[in-house]
Amino acid sequence: MKLRFGVLLVLSIVCSGCITFLTQIKLRPDGSGTMTQTITMNPQAMKDSMDSVAKSMGGTVTSTDDKPVSKKEEKKTPFPAEDMKKKAADYGKGVTFVSAEPIETPTAMGVRATYAFTDINNLSFNPKPAAAMGTQPSGASSSDALKFRFTPARGSGNAKLTVVMGKPPESKKSAEPPPASSEPDPQQMAMIRQMFKGFHIAVWVDVDGRIVKTSSPFVEGSRVTLADIDMDPLLADEKRLASLNKTMEAAMGDDSKALEALKDVPGLKVTTAPEVTVEFSGAKR
Secondary structure, eight states: OOOOHHHHHHHHHTTSTTEEEEEEEEEOTTSOEEEEEEEEEOHHHHHHHHHHHHHHTTOOOOOTTOOOOOTTOOOSSSSOHHHHHHHHHHHOTTEEEEEEEEEEOSSOEEEEEEEEESOGGGOEEOOSHHHHTTSSOOSTTSTTOEEEEEEOOOTTOOEEEEEEOOOOOOSOOSSOOOOOOSSOOHHHHHHHHHHHTTOEEEEEEEESSOEEEESOSOEETTEEEEEEEEHHHHHTOHHHHHHHHHHHHHHTTOHHHHHHHHHTSTTOEEOOSSEEEEEEOSSOO
């Protein structure tokens, strides 16, 4: 079954907790621009990931007393610059690697990678956290990649961007959904909090100009938000979390209902349309 962008994001949370994956696209009126991706995890999650890499390479894992790891573990981070550079070709023709800035704070470790593109018509990227972690393709080779159609501004006209989010979900159900629970289970709520803690995924498009018209409901200045799912504020609100869990439980097995349930959760921005259009002038006013 082919799921749309919003549902894919939610389904990916359970196997990508504690990760922040933010994508910012800056677009010029001629169709060129940059894409900056910020990927971070909390230090403990980073250590667990490094240990997993070390095991897969036949090395020793990081010990709790900070003893050196095996020389076979060449990667000091799950997000090395070399891996960032290799992704450029998959992102599309004319996409080049610009820089990789390491991020290291008490609460976050990762990288901020920037790419340049000459024509957004050739840009494709997978917004799922699994792509950030390297367990799924990052660009055009992924069936989940976002794609773009762009017409540059000509004369006194406006530039027009269409973001292709994916095919709509099929309406059939794979199985009958279970009945929604009348009361949230404390153990289940605790598991959800642990699983979703630190999860934040967002995709923004910033245009170099003034937005004249857009089909997106999430617009602020020259920025259009395609998705912004930050779980920490939701996890701190017991009633909202229980309500979301109950709604998603009732929608299980029906992708359309699940997508609509997410769209109505306060604080979450989820685009449900298969395409989003943005028309903008060539100069800010």
